[in-house]
Amino acid sequence: MPIHEKSLIRPENLLTHENLEIEGVDVSGHWSTFIESRVVTDYNEALEDEIAALPGGENIHRCWQCGSCTNACTVNALNPDFNPRFWIYLVRTGMEQELLRDKDIIWQCVSCHKCTYVCPRDVVPEGVMKATAHWLELKGHRPKSPSMLFDEVFSEQVFATGKIEEGRTLRGFFKRTGQPLTQDWLVEMIKRLLRHLPVKLMITLGLANVIQPRTRGWAGARAAIEEYVEEQEARQRQALGLDRPPATGAERPLAEAAE
């Protein structure tokens, strides 16, 4: 793939010389950029397959790097470093170390589906972003993102009862992320809401907080879903090589064995 990414040039590899003359031409200063050559030895050849094994990443191999996804991207408009096309390129070429430089923003995809709408190859870049964010967490490259924690709090409630009660989800999320519930804007919002809210509705919403709404006869669905989730988690861990038994003495690398 003949794509030359400017951001692949690391700042520490840019060279400027105060006094440099090459064949009689003065090339001092910053008018032309010299880059220290480097050899990439840390390719992860399994990277594309690993992303493709996670839900949403299945179609990554179809990408032909047109860049429509990044061009349409909602988050890219706020932060130019958020670049789905570039990350797909890094995954496909196995440049894991480069990908890791952006590990803390990939989860910020807002799932607006603009990329999926414009993609001419049906890559479903939105799914690839989710798979990549998931991969980073499964591999232990970063802790679970606030978004992932929210998805978990929400899904656990759906799996358990069939339904969502928003107050419970909100409290659960703030608790799991260690944030206080008394956010100034949240308090202000509730104050505004209470100005007109009829007493009857307040009682209804209050009751929903105490008696959790649930879908009747949900036990069967709950058991089926939980079994499926377990099965998929095992499948994903296997695809990412996370469950391999620890190496025994003979197979252990020499340096490690010497310690």
Added chain:
Amino acid sequence: MEERYKKVAYYPGCALEGSGHAYNRSTKAVGEKLGLDLVEVKNWNCCGAMEVKNIDPKLQTYLSSRVMSIAAKEMGFDTVMAPCNGCYHNLKKAEYDLANDPDSVEVVDRLSKKAGHETYEAGEIETIHALDWIKQAIGEDGIRARLENSLKNLKVANYYGCMYTRPRHIFPEKDQGPDSESTTQPHFMDDLLAAAGAEIVDFPLKTSCCGGAHTLSDSDTSTKLVLNLLRAAEASGADVIATECPTCHSGLEMHQVRAEKRFGVKTSVKILYFTQLLGLALGLKPKKVGVHENISDSMAFVKEKGLA
């Protein structure tokens, strides 16, 4: 006009029982006023919203398929109406996957059998949005004929959000010529509110994202996205943004407050569900369509505009 849309299965979804209760109230009130019959799906469950797909997309497909299975097989309906963009999107997505992806069919069948209900099969029911419902069952002429309180003093920016039009392939009935809905320039809400007398402003961000998926987990991003929408609506000359999704609606309201508190940016554009505006135009009182239940206070505003 679609006669069969006059009686449909109604899937309110979780948000309409919580933060979106004004949307639930106004949808039912408008339906009643227009003589349309809504029969709530029995014992429904969450569609999976924006979250379950991130645990596993096929679980979202299963959850949505269960709702359609009940509406089609147990209740015998050929149409299910969902006012929430998220529910509407997920049911459409499940329909698409079950028609095109054998793996999804296999997983849904396996889970449905274990859960002890009939497996939903693609093509057994049609999912429509509240906009399709009113537009196809009543239409603009029908609204004009029933108009009791024209919205003529209102300038409205119609906000459709993401899930109503994207991605295109799950909405095969859209982009099919002049009478169908468009995925790039949706117009059903414009058509209905224009028929109700409102002045529709040219709002360029009608399908932009409000950041609803990360409203709590990445609040600054959501506030920035919502501020774009609010400012663009004000710049377009709108008094009010009409919404058609409980997540977008509460996102706009929440982050209007948050932008004021955190970024010191105050915007004054009002936020109302399209069903609330339509209800007022049909002569319903503001409380009947839940204007008093919104976070953004529009009670004085609707009185001032002669709609109370």
